[in-house]
Amino acid sequence: MxxxxxxxxxxxxxxxxxxxxxxxxxxxxxxxxxxxxxxxxxxxxxxxxxxxxxxxxxxxxxxxxxxxxxxxxxxxxxxxxxxxxxxxxxxxxxxxxxxxxxxxxxxxxxxxxxxxxxxxxxxxxxxxLRPLPAEGTAEQIRAFVAKERRDEAVRLFLTEQVAVPAGMVDGMQASPAWPFLVGLAHTLPYDVAVCGADxxxxxxxxxxxxxxxxxxxxxxxxxxxxxxxxxxxxxxxxxxxxxxxxxxxxxxxxxxxxxxxxxxxxx
Structure with a gap:
């Protein structure tokens, strides 16, 4: 398809x-x-x-x-x-x-x-039931995207916005799937906007x-x-x-x- x-x-x-x-x-x-x-x-x-x-x-x-x-x-x-x-x-x-x-x-x-x-x-x-994103997370993700610091945008989104443990994100970053995630980093501000910062x-x-x-x-x-x-x-x-x-x-x-x-x- x-x-x-x-x-x-x-x-x-x-x-x-x-x-x-x-x-x-x-x-x-x-x-x-x-x-x-x-x-x-x-x-x-x-x-x-x-x-x-x-x-x-x-x-x-x-x-x-x-x-x-x-x-x-x-x-x-x-x-x-x-x-x-x-x-x-x-x-x-x-x-x-x-x-x-x-x-x-x-x-x-x-x-x-x-x-x-x-x-x-x-x-x-x-x-x-889970920690909320740290204050300023949304703004920092947008800043990383604007500066083409895509890996950092993805990592911050995963650890703060989604509450994935840092050790698990380390494993993701070493996996073959990571480039696909990084390739969509510029769209993460949309997901943050849809969900709301809090x-x-x-x-x-x-x-x-x-x-x-x-x-x-x-x-x-x-x-x-x-x-x-x-x-x-x-x-x-x-x-x-x-x-x-x-x-x-x-x-x-x-x-x-x-x-x-x-x-x-x-x-």
Whole structure:
């Protein structure tokens, strides 16, 4: 799927947004989080595609998408989603992973024409279950990006914004996957903007969501992920929560684990 030339839709500010679709049935747009482009959600799309039209896209600044914005603003990414929904026929369901899930929540709360909404491990922090990012983290990440200190931007994002232990980040930095992460460093300010510098649950905005909503977290994830997912479900009228047994934040590497929960909900 990801080896073909993508289709392009223009966002409100003229930014070209690259996407691919496969399958047949109601459209569902899959939204990756930090360090994701359309290739990283392609396996999930293929898993769902026999039953829905699965749409994957490069969030702005990633892959084959451009970025005409001067600053990192959530509104631009919501406009990107609006353009994709229009291209998909005017209405679509959304699935978002991690910060991509927060983007999906925000877009739905702002009134985009969303049929159904599913999110996995939106990284809000509730009940003090993990340390908050140090003050000034967002500004420092932007400064590192501006100075092309990409490795430092990635490392700071992982240790402070995501609370990955420093020793684990050392191992990641020595792995073959590190260049891929560094290649997306310039997009990290978007993920910080989407999540909010303090990772606080926006209960008032979530309460505006009026479409069927499913929140999920992995049974093998740190406690703060399911706690946040349950809090999101509690803030959205009529939303439901599901634990995906045996999975953690890397569930996109095991898309079959999401197949039945998502197809059952989307049907």
């Amino acid at each position: 990801t080896t073909t030339s993508p289709q392009i839709v223009a966002s409100a500010d003229g930014t070209p947004i690259a996407y691919e679709s496969m399958g047949d049935g109601p459209p569902v747009i899959l939204i990756g989080g930090a360090f994701n482009d359309r290739t990283t959600v392609a396996a999930l799309a293929a898993t769902l595609a026999p039953h829905v039209t699965a749409v994957v896209y490069d969030r702005r600044g990633r892959g084959d998408s451009g970025d005409n914005a001067d600053t990192f603003a959530v509104e631009r990414e919501i406009e990107d989603l609006a353009a994709l929904i229009a291209a998909a026929g005017g209405r679509a369901s959304l699935f978002g992973h991690s910060s991509g899930g927060i983007l999906a929540l925000e877009a739905t709360a702002q009134g985009l024409p969303v049929e159904r909404l599913a999110v996995y491990e939106t990284p809000f922090v509730v009940d003090g 990772l606080a649950l926006p209960a008032d905005r979530l309460a505006k969501i009026g479409v069927p909503t499913l929140t999920m977290a992995g049974g093998a994830s740190p406690a703060w992920f399911p706690a946040a997912a349950q809090a999101v479900a509690g803030a959205i009228p009529g939303a439901s929560y599901l634990t995906v047994a045996g999975q953690d934040h890397g569930v996109l590497h095991n898309p079959d684990a999401l197949r039945e929960p998502l197809l059952t909900f989307l049907r």
